[in-house]
Amino acid sequence: MVLLLAGCRTLGYYAHVSHGQLALMARREPIELLIADPVTEPALRAQLAELREARVFASERLGLPRNRSYTRYVALDAPYVTWNVFAAPEFSVEALTHCFPVAGCVAYRGYFDPDKAKREAERLRARGYQTWIGGAEAYSTLGWFADPVLSTMIGTNSDDTIGLLFHELAHQWLYVRDDTAFNESLATFVARKGLAEWRQTRAEPPPDRERDAHERAFTERALELRETLASIYRRPITHEAMRTEREAAIATFRAWHAExxxxRWPDDPRFDRWVSEPINNAKLVPLGLYDGWVPAFEALFRQVDGDWEAFRAGVEALARRPKAERDKVLEEVTEENSLTIPACA
Incomplete structure (x- = not known):
C-alpha cells in the first residue's frame, strides 16, 4: 500500500509539471514580433531588445548553446514561475533529494502552483523534516524544449536579468546527473563572469562592486553558518543541546547582518527579508548548492587565462569523472589554486 501511494503521488506530480510546462509553452510569443509591435510597452521593448543582444553574446562569446531558447517571451501574472520545496532533517544540513528520469536526483521539488508547494512542505514537516519554499524566476528544461524568456526574469536591474539568462543557458550546455552543487555552482560562475564580460564589450562599467561585495560577503557568512550547524550536529550531545547551540549560531549570524x-551596506536591503524570516537547515540548502563550488570554477577559469573554449573543454572533462574525483579536484583547486584540469579524460 505504501508503494502504491508513493507511486500515485509521483504520477500526480508528473501530471502537474507536465501540465504546467505545456501551458507555459502555449503562451510563447516571438520576441522579434514583440519588439516590432508598436503596442508593446517601450520599457518592455527595450528590455527584450537588450536580451536579444545578450542571447547572441552568450553563444558567440561564451560558447553557450545556439538554439531557439530565449527567442520567445511569456508574460506571467505571478512573481515566480515555480516554487521549489527544499527539505532537510532537523539535525542535518544535507538535503532530502528527489530523483527524476531526466534530471537525476536533485535537492528540491518544483511546483507551478504555490498552493501545491505549500501542501508538499506541510507533508514533509509532518514527517519530521524542516522545509523552505523558494520562488524561482526561471528554470531550464536542459534543451528538451525551447525555453522562453519569462516576465519573472525581467526586473528593474538588467544585470540580474542578463545573468539569469546566462545561468539558464549554462544548464543547457552542461548538466551532470545527480550533482546539483556542480551544476548550480557552474551556472552561477558562468552568469557572473559572463555578465562582467558583457558589460565590458558594451563599454559599460563593471557590475556594481559594492553590490557584488555585499552578495559575496552574505553568501560566505551564510555558508559559514551552514558549516557551523553541520559541526554542531556531528557532536555527541543531546538534541536539546543541539537546538540551543543552533539558535545561538543563527542569532550570531543575524547580528553580523544587522551590523x-x-x-557597510545601508542602502542595500536585498537580504533583509531572508534574514528576518525563520532560518532552518532547509533554507540553507540552496546556498550550499548554488555557491559552494563557485570559487573553484573561478580559479579554473584563471588557470586558462580566461579562455572560454579551454575552460569549457576542461570542465566537460571534469564532468566525465566520477563524483568523488570531481569533488576532490574542486576542493583542491579551491584550497590551493594550483591544480589544472586536463582537456580530455
Whole structure:
C-alpha cells in the first residue's frame, strides 16, 4: 500500500509539471514580433531588445548553446514561475533529494502552483523534516524544449536579468546527473563572469562592486553558518543541546547582518527579508548548492587565462569523472589554486 501511494503521488506530480510546462509553452510569443509591435510597452521593448543582444553574446562569446531558447517571451501574472520545496532533517544540513528520469536526483521539488508547494512542505514537516519554499524566476528544461524568456526574469536591474539568462543557458550546455552543487555552482560562475564580460564589450562599467561585495560577503557568512550547524550536529550531545547551540549560531549570524547593513551596506536591503524570516537547515540548502563550488570554477577559469573554449573543454572533462574525483579536484583547486584540469579524460 505504501508503494502504491508513493507511486500515485509521483504520477500526480508528473501530471502537474507536465501540465504546467505545456501551458507555459502555449503562451510563447516571438520576441522579434514583440519588439516590432508598436503596442508593446517601450520599457518592455527595450528590455527584450537588450536580451536579444545578450542571447547572441552568450553563444558567440561564451560558447553557450545556439538554439531557439530565449527567442520567445511569456508574460506571467505571478512573481515566480515555480516554487521549489527544499527539505532537510532537523539535525542535518544535507538535503532530502528527489530523483527524476531526466534530471537525476536533485535537492528540491518544483511546483507551478504555490498552493501545491505549500501542501508538499506541510507533508514533509509532518514527517519530521524542516522545509523552505523558494520562488524561482526561471528554470531550464536542459534543451528538451525551447525555453522562453519569462516576465519573472525581467526586473528593474538588467544585470540580474542578463545573468539569469546566462545561468539558464549554462544548464543547457552542461548538466551532470545527480550533482546539483556542480551544476548550480557552474551556472552561477558562468552568469557572473559572463555578465562582467558583457558589460565590458558594451563599454559599460563593471557590475556594481559594492553590490557584488555585499552578495559575496552574505553568501560566505551564510555558508559559514551552514558549516557551523553541520559541526554542531556531528557532536555527541543531546538534541536539546543541539537546538540551543543552533539558535545561538543563527542569532550570531543575524547580528553580523544587522551590523553589516548599518555600517557597510545601508542602502542595500536585498537580504533583509531572508534574514528576518525563520532560518532552518532547509533554507540553507540552496546556498550550499548554488555557491559552494563557485570559487573553484573561478580559479579554473584563471588557470586558462580566461579562455572560454579551454575552460569549457576542461570542465566537460571534469564532468566525465566520477563524483568523488570531481569533488576532490574542486576542493583542491579551491584550497590551493594550483591544480589544472586536463582537456580530455
Amino acid at each position: 553589516a547593513r548599518r555600517t
